[in-house]
Amino acid sequence: MWPLLRACRPDAALHAGISTLIPDPAGLGRAVVQARYALAGARTTAPGAAGPEASAVTAVDDLSTLESLLAGVPHDVRAAYLSSTLGPLLGESRASHGVLLETLEVFLGHNGSWARTAKALQLHVNTVHYRIRRVEALTGRDLSRLDHKLDLRAALLCR
Structure with missing residues (x-):
């Protein structure tokens, strides 16, 4: 999917956040919160970079260090x-x-x-x-x- 998105916006920085897998719909709210937090971390992966080189995908499981945790803080x-x-x-x-x-x-x-x-x-x-x-x-x-x-x-x- 990433190549398709890149084709639509070749000069833009693309970011994605991925939550943990959820076993049932009851965990959807928690998964959305996790994905948003991972997205915030992805947006700070390459601060100061612009364009495609600033693109990043971060999974909530990747947020395992203090630095990655703080990346999602506004x-x-x-x-x-x-x-x-x-x-x-x-x-x-x-x-x-x-x-x-x-x-x-x-x-x-x-x-x-x-x-x-x-x-x-x-x-x-x-x-x-x-x-x-x-x-x-x-x-x-x-x-x-x-x-x-x-x-x-x-x-x-x-x-």
Whole structure:
């Protein structure tokens, strides 16, 4: 079916969302909600791309990561969450805040490992400790807590 749709609109971005299979008509409402959410995820698969290269099909079963889950959240909601969670670090008035965001992203990407973060950023481990303490102070989050790590990771994915 996709080639037929593409033939009708060769220059347009096409998106589709697919729900799980439903055993009976009673699950149709839930399936429609799932398909809409998957469609929202498909629409954010290639942000900034235009035309056919922005086309995507997403099944609700593909929404198995935090990133894919957040893809279906409306842009305004993601922007509000980003601002409330990382707000003090988002101001472009201080170049050091960009460095702190980078350190936070690498730190979370290395599962909170001080040594691996220091190695990846080519820094002394004490510098990583200092930067993460600054992130904690500016955001009010404690990165020794899993829920706070998840909050900050989700906010970074909302950028």
